[in-house]
Amino acid sequence: MVEKPIEHSPRLLLADDDVVTREILSAIAGRAGWHCDVATDGTCAYEMVSRNSYDIILTDMEMPGVSGLELTKMVKRQNPAQAIIVITALASTDAVVQCMKAGASDFLSKPVNLRSLEESLRRTLVMVQQYATDSTLFRFVENLSARYSFASRDVAGMRVPLIIGEKLYRTGTIDLSTKLKLDLAFQEAIVNALDHGNLELSSSLRDQFDCSGKDLYSTLREERLKIPSYAERRVSVVTEYDGTVIRILVRDEGQGFDMKPAQTFRPDDCGQLHGRGLLLISATMDDVVYRDGGREVEMTKYVDHAPGVLKSDSETAD
Amino acid sequence: MEFPAQVIGDKGYIKVEGDLDSEQSGEALRQAFNEIFDQGKRKIVIDLSGVQIINSYGIGKVLMCYKRLKAENGVLMVKPLNGFVKETFELLMLDKLLPVED
Numbered sequence: 001m002v003e004k005p006i007e008h009s010p011r012l013l014l015a016d017d018d019v020v021t022r023e024i025l026s027a028i029a030g031r032a033g034w035h036c037d038v039a040t041d042g043t044c045a046y047e048m049v050s051r052n053s054y055d056i057i058l059t060d061m062e063m064p065g066v067s068g069l070e071l072t073k074m075v076k077r078q079n080p081a082q083a084i085i086v087i088t089a090l091a092s093t094d095a096v097v098q099c100m101k102a103g104a105s106d107f108l109s110k111p112v113n114l115r116s117l118e119e120s121l122r123r124t125l126v127m128v129q130q131y132a133t134d135s136t137l138f139r140f141v142e143n144l145s146a147r148y149s150f151a152s153r154d155v156a157g158m159r160v161p162l163i164i165g166e167k168l169y170r171t172g173t174i175d176l177s178t179k180l181k182l183d184l185a186f187q188e189a190i191v192n193a194l195d196h197g198n199l200e201l202s203s204s205l206r207d208q209f210d211c212s213g214k215d216l217y218s219t220l221r222e223e224r225l226k227i228p229s230y231a232e233r234r235v236s237v238v239t240e241y242d243g244t245v246i247r248i249l250v251r252d253e254g255q256g257f258d259m260k261p262a263q264t265f266r267p268d269d270c271g272q273l274h275g276r277g278l279l280l281i282s283a284t285m286d287d288v289v290y291r292d293g294g295r296e297v298e299m300t301k302y303v304d305h306a307p308g309v310l311k312s313d314s315e316t317a318d
Numbered sequence: 319m320e321f322p323a324q325v326i327g328d329k330g331y332i333k334v335e336g337d338l339d340s341e342q343s344g345e346a347l348r349q350a351f352n353e354i355f356d357q358g359k360r361k362i363v364i365d366l367s368g369v370q371i372i373n374s375y376g377i378g379k380v381l382m383c384y385k386r387l388k389a390e391n392g393v394l395m396v397k398p399l400n401g402f403v404k405e406t407f408e409l410l411m412l413d414k415l416l417p418v419e420d
Contacts, residue, residue: 157341180371180402187339187373206378214348215382218341276410277374283409 009035010125011052015045015059015071016087025058025112032118042066049075049082055128056121061088061099069098076103081135081172083128085120087112131171138171144241152198153231155190162186164239164246174303181284182246182301188277189250189297190235197252197295198233199224203275246301256294319343323350330354330362338369338376347376351383360392363419369403377410384416395419 012034016022019040026036037052039045043066045059057075061068072084086099089110099107105127106120146163162183169179195201201224205217224230233253240247282288287300319342322333332350336343347364354362364380366372372380384394397419399407407413 159337159340177402184371184373184402184406187371191373191375206382209382212352218345276377279410280374280406 009033010055010128012036012121013039013045013048013052013054013057015039015042015057015063015068017041017060017063021060025117028114028117029058029121032121034121042068042071045071046074050078055083056105056124057082057084058121059084059086061086061095069102072099072102072104080169080176081131083124085124135171135173138168138173139243141241141243143243145239147236147238149234149236151232151234152194153225155194155235156225156231159187160190160237162239162248164241164248168241168246168303178301178303182248185281185284185299185301186248186250188281189248189299190237192277192294192297193235193250193252193254195221197254197256198235199230200255241303244303246303248299248301249296250299251292251296254295256292319346321346321350323353325354325357325359328359328361330357330359331365332362333365334369336368337371338366338379339371339373340375344375344379347379347383351386355386360387360390361395362387362392363395363397366396366403367398367400370401372403372406377406377412380412380416393417 010033012029014022014026014029014036016025016038017040022038022040026038029036037048037054039048042059042063045057046066049057057071059068059071063071066074068086068088072086075082075084080103083105084103085106085108086104087108087110088095088099096107105124108116108120144164144167150160165174165179165182165186168174169176174182196203199221201217201221203217205220206215208216210216210219235253236249236251238247238249281297281299285299286302289298290296291298319336321335324331332347332354334343334347338344338347351362362383364383369376380394380396386392387394395417396407399413399418404413407416
């Protein structure tokens with residue numbers, strides 16, 4: 001294979017505490033057209049990532065000090081979009097699952113097969129390049145909207161994802177803090193629509209318990225999810241993004257909900273187990289409007305995003 | 319879903335795994351709490367270090383634990399508060415209600 005000029009080669013950081021492994025893998029990567037930097041351990045690798053930009057990080061999972069898994073978590077916290085391939089000698093599924101949960105893009109088992117390495121690098125690079133394209137395109141989005149609805153019983157016990165938030169985060173349009181705020185406000189609105197709207201559950205039931213310590217709210221919720229007249233009521237969601245503003249509309253088919261608890265909310269009154277949801281929505285979104293007796297809520301979040309490099313999130317770092 | 323619960327000395331510890339924002343996680347917390355509470359422990363620590371999001375539902379479950387302990391002169395603590403969970407607690411002034419165990 002003809003080696004590409006270094007300045008046009010994709011950049012790889014190889015982290016491995018074994019000198020022989022480093023030499024072999026870096027040679028393989030170089031012949032495949034990669035510009036390869038090497039780090040002798042996880043700490044060194046993290047420092048290099050902080051100073052340089054890499055298309056892919058290839059790391060051994062088992063390293064003294066900062067392991068490959070820990071390195072993955074640390075890097076992902078700063079740059080969720082960073083592609084990482086983990087090499088592991090551990091045959092257990094748990095080790096692989098840990099890697100993927102930490103955000104690794106792919107994994108390779110030792111001893112590393114030449115073809116597997118090249119294929120993994122190629123496949124991951126395609127993903128990195130696609131991501132870069134998506135991120136660029138999202139800066140020019142003029143309208144992105146989605147509309148979906150579901151019956152109460154369809155999502156009982158499930159966490160309804162905010163698809164637009166996930167998409168905007170993965171393309172670097174919004175940072176982690178904004179994504180978490182959107183997720184939180186959306187979840188609160190969904191719970192309000194499902195529980196207080198469609199299932200007509202009163203927050204005051206949270207203060208009442210049966211002999212096992214279970215609150216009556218949960219008990220009644222389970223009962224009503226079995227009754228069609230409650231369970232088949234629907235929740236409708238509309239999300240819109242026009243390049244600068246995210247709008248989320250949630251509507252239910254129930255009685256709406258009582259907004260009075262939120263208006264009289266006293267944070268220092270631990271006896272009040274309700275009203276916090278509405279407060280969280282108003283605190284995490286830039287604008288909130290309730291309509292039709294609380295059956296409909298429209299939440300707005302303004303998006304500030306700079307073109308170019310993905311933003312890292314230090315404000316939610318531990 | 320189950321949360322590990324253990325007793326160390328006079329304190330009970332509950333390790334919350336994942337986000338505290340669903341019926342399953344709320345029920346897991348309740349069961350772990352009951353397990354320790356039923357052993358007579360009245361100092362209970364909820365470890366939220368692994369939690370990224372806690373919504374009003376999860377907060378409600380935490381507060382129910384608080385109320386049950388308070389009714390018996392017990393203490394509910396959390397440890398530690400990080401990132402967005404810390405922000406959420408501060409927003410609702412729960413950081414003033416629930417002491418953080420060092």
